[in-house]
Amino acid sequence: MNEPDNTILEWIQQAKQGNQEAFAELVYNYQDAVYNLTYRMLGERAEAEDAAQETFLRAYLHLYRYDAERSFKTWLLSIASNHCIDRLRKRRIRWLSLDDPLPSESALALSSTEPTPEEWSLSNERGKSIQVLLDELAPEYRAAVVLRYWYDYSYIEIAQTLETTESAIKSRLFRARQMLAEKLRPTETGHDVINSLLEGS
Amino acid sequence: MTDTVRLWMQEKLDGVLAEEKENLLVETLQRDEEAAAEYGRLEQIDQALSRAPMLRASNRLAVTIMARLSTQLQMAAEIDQLPEDVKQAFLLSLSLVSLTTMPMMVASSWMLLNRGETVALQHSIETAIALEVLLLRALVFLLQEVEQHLERDPEKAQFILSALPVVFAGMLESLMPESLAQVRHTEAEEMQTVVKPARRTRPAADMPAADEIWSHLEESETDARPNRRSRLEGNS
Numbered sequence A: 001m002n003e004p005d006n007t008i009l010e011w012i013q014q015a016k017q018g019n020q021e022a023f024a025e026l027v028y029n030y031q032d033a034v035y036n037l038t039y040r041m042l043g044e045r046a047e048a049e050d051a052a053q054e055t056f057l058r059a060y061l062h063l064y065r066y067d068a069e070r071s072f073k074t075w076l077l078s079i080a081s082n083h084c085i086d087r088l089r090k091r092r093i094r095w096l097s098l099d100d101p102l103p104s105e106s107a108l109a110l111s112s113t114e115p116t117p118e119e120w121s122l123s124n125e126r127g128k129s130i131q132v133l134l135d136e137l138a139p140e141y142r143a144a145v146v147l148r149y150w151y152d153y154s155y156i157e158i159a160q161t162l163e164t165t166e167s168a169i170k171s172r173l174f175r176a177r178q179m180l181a182e183k184l185r186p187t188e189t190g191h192d193v194i195n196s197l198l199e200g201s
Numbered sequence B: 001m002t003d004t005v006r007l008w009m010q011e012k013l014d015g016v017l018a019e020e021k022e023n024l025l026v027e028t029l030q031r032d033e034e035a036a037a038e039y040g041r042l043e044q045i046d047q048a049l050s051r052a053p054m055l056r057a058s059n060r061l062a063v064t065i066m067a068r069l070s071t072q073l074q075m076a077a078e079i080d081q082l083p084e085d086v087k088q089a090f091l092l093s094l095s096l097v098s099l100t101t102m103p104m105m106v107a108s109s110w111m112l113l114n115r116g117e118t119v120a121l122q123h124s125i126e127t128a129i130a131l132e133v134l135l136l137r138a139l140v141f142l143l144q145e146v147e148q149h150l151e152r153d154p155e156k157a158q159f160i161l162s163a164l165p166v167v168f169a170g171m172l173e174s175l176m177p178e179s180l181a182q183v184r185h186t187e188a189e190e191m192q193t194v195v196k197p198a199r200r201t202r203p204a205a206d207m208p209a210a211d212e213i214w215s216h217l218e219e220s221e222t223d224a225r226p227n228r229r230s231r232l233e234g235n236s
Helices: A006-016 A020-042 A045-061 A072-097 A105-109 A117-122 A125-135 A139-149 A155-161 A166-182 A191-200 B003-013 B019-031 B033-050 B060-080 B084-115 B118-152 B154-175 B177-192 B210-235
Strands: none
Touching (some): A006 A020, A020 A045, A020 A125, A020 A139, A020 B060, A045 A072, A045 B060, A072 A139, A072 A155, A125 A139, A125 B033, A139 A155, A139 A166, A139 B033, A155 A166, A166 B003, B003 B019
């Protein structure tokens, strides 16, 4: 895990003292990392942006809890992951409480909003299919997969980010990959999704 | 195929499999078709996820975050600047709000555990919320009246404040006469009899629908407010 560099530490120190410009520098520096995680977790642009905003607001309010020995990025991603997991759980409760049928795969894949320039890569089938793959997973598994593949985190780094044990992360990745691999079986309905994913890549 | 082989597959994909185990895995894959097929699928998933692009945030995200932060900090600063007694009153009112929601929580839990009727539960929650909103609006209106009278006629202000519980009770009585009568009857009954298990409560249909309360609320928004105000001013 990378140690935070001096500039970042300086910004954090100033932000702790109420300097909003220093915090803005931190936001500019980490907004892509946080947004990518919230998008991959939630699968919807507007909700991902809101979750990213919420992540930074929480980070500012709890900056005094940040341990300078840890990576600031890992700390931020930890806040973002937990927030997204909470949102996904609430989303599930809302569905169940309203007795609505669960949305279809395609409805979960992406929102119907027009793709923005920064999401150009998701406007094709491959991007959608990756999101469909992620949406298949339970929130905790999804978080582990996102941190492993998009941030290249080790087991221990993922465990620290999600505040759990290394063996729990191994197990989550193990099960997540198995679930996704099951979709590759020709008899499964997910076969087409995976095929388009693999053909597009 | 054993769990150990599956674990080796995972570790191989994550690049943490020891060399000797890797050799054993290769041997297993060569002689076990099922294992080889599964590893092939895992590898495909692994490659697809590894190639997925990193998304970039929109340009306005940071600006929005800083604007929201600024608003939040400003609100917090405004609360900080309030006099100490006002802050305490604010905290007290927050506690009262929590207290008033407790019966609703208990009732909801009871209904879910004992009756499992989500429709009845939803109906009663909507009714309770509509009532609370109605009472809250009435409270805001009366407090505005109190504020107006506070300087020029403090006695009238005190009178209005002391009349609040009576006004609320009267509103409830007029909105839900049957329900309140039934509650009183049930309370009296419970005082006299031993609690019987699985006793049915009154059906949710007996309660006034939330829609009725909302419509009353809308009427009071348009009609009642000027009338009440003119009445109070006429009295003064």
